Amino acid sequence: MKTIVVAQQKGGVGKTTLVINIALYFSQTGADVAIADADAQGSLTATADVLEGLRLVSIKDVLQGKVKADIIIIDTSPRNDKDLPAVLALADFVLIPVKPGYLDVLALKDTQTILEQAGTQKAGIVLNMVQHRNALTREVKELLQRFSIPVLTTQIFQRVAYTRSTMTNGVFGSDDVKAQAEIENLADEILENL
Numbered sequence: 295m296k297t298i299v300v301a302q303q304k305g306g307v308g309k310t311t312l313v314i315n316i317a318l319y320f321s322q323t324g325a326d327v328a329i330a331d332a333d334a335q336g337s338l339t340a341t342a343d344v345l346e347g348l349r350l351v352s353i354k355d356v357l358q359g360k361v362k363a364d365i366i367i368i369d370t371s372p373r374n375d376k377d378l379p380a381v382l383a384l385a386d387f388v389l390i391p392v393k394p395g396y397l398d399v400l401a402l403k404d405t406q407t408i409l410e411q412a413g414t415q416k417a418g419i420v421l422n423m424v425q426h427r428n429a430l431t432r433e434v435k436e437l438l439q440r441f442s443i444p445v446l447t448t449q450i451f452q453r454v455a456y457t458r459s460t461m462t463n464g465v466f467g468s469d470d471v472k473a474q475a476e477i478e479n480l481a482d483e484i485l486e487n488l
C-alpha cells in the first residue's frame with residue numbers, strides 16, 4: 295500500500311484536479327485506488343459524487359489505518375490545518391503543484407517548512423497550468439532550484455480538458471490526448487519515486 299499526498303499552501307494551484315486525474319489513471323491501470331479529502335472545504339468530496347470508478351474514503355479512517363488499498367491519494371487544504379502533519383506523516387510521496395508565478399513560489403517556502411517538520415522523505419514539485427511561450431515558466435524554474443525539493447520532469451499545461459475534468463470523469467473522458475499523456479507521465483514519475 296502506498297500513500298500519495300498532494301499538498302501546497304496555496305489555493306487554486308490544481309491540487310484537487312491532479313488528485314482526481316492521477317487517481318482515475320491509476321484505477322484505469324487496474325490498481326485498487328482510494329481517495330481521501332483532508333481539505334475541510336470539501337471540493338474533492340463534492341466531485342467524488344460525480345466521478346465514476348473512484349472510492350472516496352474518510353480521512354479519519356485513513357488516519358486510523360482502517361483503509362486498505364493499493365494506492366491512497368489524499369487531497370489537502372491550502373492552510374496548515376490540524377490534520378496536515380498527521381496526513382503528511384503517512385505519505386510515501388508528496389506531490390506539490392506549483393503554478394508558474396512568484397506568489398506560488400513564495401507559498402512553497404511554507405510548504406517546505408511543513409514537510410521538514412513532518413519529516414517527509416520524498417516529495418516532488420510539478421509545474422501546473424504552464425502556458426506555452428511564456429518566459430515566466432523558465433524564470434520560476436530557476437527560482438525553484440533554490441529549494442531542496444526536486445522539480446519533476448513532467449509539466450502540466452493549462453488546458454481546458456483539466457478545467458472540465460470533473461464533467462468528463464477526468465481527462466481520460468475527454469479527447470485531449472496531450473492532457474492524457476501528461477497525467478500518464480506524471481503518474482509514472484510518481485511511481486518511480488514510490
Ligand SMILES: Nc1ncnc2c1ncn2[C@@H]1O[C@H](COP(=O)(O)OP(=O)(O)O)[C@@H](O)[C@H]1O
Binds near residue numbers: 306423452456
Ligand atoms: N492544468 C490546468 N489547466 C487548466 N485548468 C486547471 C488546471 N489545473 C487546475 N485547473 C483549474 O484551476 C482551478 C483550481 O484548481 P483546483 O484543483 O481546485 O486547485 P486547488 O485544489 O489547489 O485549490 C479549477 O477551476 C481547475 O479546474
Ligand SMILES: [Mg+2]
Binds near residue numbers: 309310311333338
Ligand atoms: Mg482543492
